Amino acid sequence: MKLQFSTKFLQQKHQNSCGVLASIFSTKTQTKVSIFSTKTEIETQSSSSKLLYDRIQVIGDLKTSVVPVLDQWVSEGRSIDRGQLRNLVEIMKNLRRFNHALEISQWMTDRHNFALSPKGLFEKAESAVNKALEGKKPQASLWNVLAVGYEKDNQMPKAVEMLKRAISVGKQGWSPNSVTLDSCLDYLEGQEDVDGVKDMIRLLKKSGPLTRDIYHRWLRTCVAAGDSVYEVVDQSKMDGFSVDEETDKILKTGQSL
Structure with a gap:
């Protein structure tokens, strides 16, 4: 092969x-x-x-x-x-x-x-892309494909990095590969990386309204990391999401920790 x-x-x-x-x-x-x-x-x-x-x-x-x-x-x-x-x-x-x-x-x-050879394939691809883009405006789909590749190879830190690049240059309404996005958010949540989730959310807001699931992910990450949840709750309310059953469940989980 x-x-x-x-x-x-x-x-x-x-x-x-x-x-x-x-x-x-x-x-x-x-x-x-x-x-x-x-x-x-x-x-x-x-x-x-x-x-x-x-x-x-x-x-x-x-x-x-x-x-x-x-x-x-x-x-x-x-x-x-x-x-x-x-x-x-x-x-x-x-x-x-x-x-x-x-x-x-x-x-x-x-x-x-x-x-x-498979060894170093993604790094070589990324290097070649960076060189090709010198002095040019990158397209979101370019970084999105790299993110998909890294995610499939289970190189999640690199997948997160490439996905953030894709979202950062994406136009209004553009959305990344949904499977890769979910995998990256799962990874950040599992790492209890509150700053990483917040940064991803900040970028996602450019492409369109956030979903309730995104806020639940952010909330669960804050609870797991022992961070304050007030910012998440306040921001979700500002975006039209009131406290629902799942939100209440996550908050109660945090109180029991």
Whole structure:
């Protein structure tokens, strides 16, 4: 099994930068899987690849780019190999969606992969990304993909760091990978890291309203760490969350400690 990482792409336009990281956290097996027939009939060997095809297929306007779909795919931590991309190119041609075929082909060409050993893979990826971003404004999806990778590799301190970077540069309404966010918050709560949770919450407020669950996490962390809970309760009330049964339960747990 070979782990893949792209380098040439990191030197090109930043707006496509999140795409390169798909290959950082993906694997390439020796088994060749054909997901599409030459008659454009979708085979069922790979449900993941079919899902990507479905996302592209629903684009009705042929002038609409498929690149954001591909970038979004990899920003979710998903992977796709070159053989599957070639099949996508062929099916787009057969459907006479030549512009989309060209875009997919170019998107694939921008990624010239070479093998890396698992040891130090994430650090090398992060270093390459930092170098590529010198003097440029980073995209949230770029750091989000790194956070997903670190979380999957159980490197939680690094996952938290990358997720914070993603949220800090995300635009209003942008949200990180929900599974990775939950894992990072679970980690901070388990570490009784009140400052870490507060910092994450401060950043999350930029992207939209906080949920009651977020406040419960903050409250549980404060209780576990023996910190004051008044700030959490007051802030949650300001955001429209009154004390509910779960809040009362957490507060009573703190009183019994």
